Amino acid sequence: MSIDLPKPAGGGFLGRHDEEGFIEALGLLIESGRVSTAEALIHYAESAGEPHAAEFLRGLAEEGLPLKLVYDAFSVHARIVAFKRNTGLLKECQGKKIGLVMPLPPHVMEGFLGLPNLVVITPDGQQLPPPLRRRQLSEIKGSRAGRKIISDMQIIVFEAFRKDSEFFLDQSVADVIDPRVIPPTTLMIVHLRPHSNPDDQPLGASHTISIL
C-alpha cells in the first residue's frame, strides 16, 4: 500500500481524542448504520477536528477500498501509533523515579509495575485495585505522605479528565499533585478518564504532559 502516513502531531496521531475512544466511536457509527460510505467517515473525522485521521482515511478511500477495510486499516494504524508512543514513554521511564497516583485502572498500572524505582501513592479515600492488593509494591498511603514524596519523582502517572486543552483531577489526586511543589522537569503522564467527577479540580500545570 503506497500511502504517505501523516506525521503524528505532538507525539500522537489524534489531536482532540484518544485513539481507543475515536476508533470505538467510528466503529459504533458504522455498526449502527449511520456511516455507510468512506466519504461519510472522512466527513466525521474532519468535523470532529482530526485532520490527520481524515487525511489518512482519504488516502485509503481514494484507492477504492470498501468502508470496512478503510476502517480496519485506520484502526490498526492508529493502534500502532498509540503503541509506539506508549512504548516510547515506558522506555523514557527506565531508570527514573516513577510515582503512580491512585486511582488508576489495573491494565494501565501493569505496564509500569515491572519498572524499578516505582512508588504507588494512594491518596486519602483511594485504594489499590483489588487484583493488585496482594502484590509486593512500594506503597505510600495518605495524601500528606504522598505530597511529601511527589516532588522527588521524575515521572508522575495519574488519571485526569480532559476538557478542551485543560486537565481536571479528582479532589483526592489534586491533594497530592500540586504543580507548585513539583519540579518543572518532571514528566506528567496522564491516563484520560472519560467522565468528569463532581469535585474535579483544574490541574493548572506548565509541565510537559503526555497522554497514555
Add this chain to the structure above:
Amino acid sequence: MNGCRAWAISILAMFFIVPSFIDHPASASEESGAATTVHFEPVKPTKAFQHTSIGGVLMLCILGGAFFAMTRYNVPLPLAMSIVACLFLALQFGESPINPVKLRPSSEAALVHGFKHYAPIAILFTAVAIPAHMIERSNGFRWFAAFLALRLARLRIRSPRLTMPVLVFMMLVLTYVSAALLHNVTSILIMTPIIIRLCDSFSIPSRWLLCGALIASNLGGFSTKWGDTPNIVEAGVWKLSAGHFFVEVLPANLIVLTVLSMVVLRLTQRQVARMPARGGSSVTVNGQTFSDAIVAADWRKVLRDMTVDQYLLVVGVGVLSGFILLHVLFDDQKFVIGALAIVLAVALERGDHRFATLKSLGFDVYLAFAAIFVLAECVGNSWIGDELQGLIETTKGETWAICLTGYLGTMFTEAASWATLASGKIYDSGAISHSAAWALGGGICAGSSSLVTAASAGVILAEESSRFKEAHAITFRSYLPFGIGFSLFMLAFYSIYFSVFRY
C-alpha cells in the same frame, strides 16, 4: 436580632402561661392511678392545651414555619424536623397512657411511643443500608449504570429521540419493580446513584426523574404486602394476603405509574429544551452527532477501566438478598434477621472499614427519622390528630374520607406512624372491606409522595442525592411543587378508583 429575642420571649411566656389553663395533672393522675390498681381499667389521657384548637393551630403554624424555612432558606431537613419535634414535645401538656394502665406526662408518652415506632425502622433500614453501601463501594452500582448507559448510548446513535423516553420509563419501572420486590427504601437506596450517573452521562437533568423515582418507589411499595411499612400494618389489621394486593391494588398502581412516567418525561423534555446549547461540544454530520458515538465509546472505556471489588460485591449482594428473603419468609423474626444481617455485614467487611460501614446510613438520617416519629406521635396526640380521627368516625368509613385522612395524616406526620395510628380506628369504625384498606393505603401512598419528609424513602432520597453534586440534590424545596401536584392527582385517582371498584 430583636425579632429573634421577641420570638424567644413569646415562646418562653407561652410555656409559663399555658399550663395554668390546663387540668391539674396530679389529680387526674391520682384518680386514674386509683382506678388502675383496683379495677385494671385502661387509663384515659387528659385533654390538655395541645387538644384545643389554639394548640392545634399553633402546631400547624410551627410545622408550616419549618416547611417554609426548608423551602425558602434551604434549612437542612434533619435540623428543621428536630427543632419542630422538640417544640411539639414541649407543647405536650397533661398526661397520656404509656401503657394501658400507666399515665405519664404526655411529653414522655409521645417520646416513648415515637421511639417505639422509630426503633424497628432504625434496625431494618440499617440492615438494608449497610449492604447497599457495600455494593456502592464495590463499584457494583457504577458497573450496572455503565452497562445500562452503554446500551442507551448505542440506542441514541440509532434513534436519538428514543433516549430520553427509554431512560425515563426504564428507570421508573426499575424503581417500581425493585420497590415491589424488595422495599421502597431499599429501592431508593439502590436506584438514586444509578439514576444520577445515567442522567449525568447524557446531560439530562435528574431532578424530575429523581422526584418521579420517589413516587414510583411509593407505588411499588404499595403494590405488595411487604413493599412498605404501612402495608405490613394494614395487612395485619385487614388480614390481607399477597394475592389481594396483586389483584386489587396492582392495576390501579400501574395506571398511576404510566401517568407518572408521562409527566416526568414531559417535565424533563421541557427542562432540556430550556437548557442553553453547549457550544462546540457536539459535532453534527447529516443531522447526527458524533458526540453521541463518543459518549458510547466512553462508556465502553468506563466498563473496561472499572474494577469491581468482587469480594465486597458478593458480601453486599449476599447479605442484602439474604436479609430480604428471610425477612419475607419469617416476618415475625425480622428484627433477629436484621440484627444478624448487620453483624454479618460488619464482620465480613475489611478490618479498617468496619466502623465506617456500620455508620453507612449516616447520622442525619437517624436524626431525621427520630424527629419525624416523635413529631408524628405529638401530632397524633393533638387537636390535629383528634380532628382527623373525628373525620374517620363521622364519615363511617367513606372511601374519600379514608383517603383524605390518610393523605393529610401522612403529610403532617409520617407514613408508617399514621398507618399504625389510623388502621385500627378505621377497622373498628366498621370499615372492614378491603376497599377501606386500599383507600387508606392509597391516601398514605399519595401523602407519602407529597413531601420529602412524609415518608422514609423521601428522607433517604434527600440524603443520598445530596452526596452527589448540587445539581442532583433533591431538597424539600425542589421536590415540593412536583410532590404536591402529583400527590393531589393520586389522591383524586385513588378516591375515585376505590369508590368505583369495591372489594
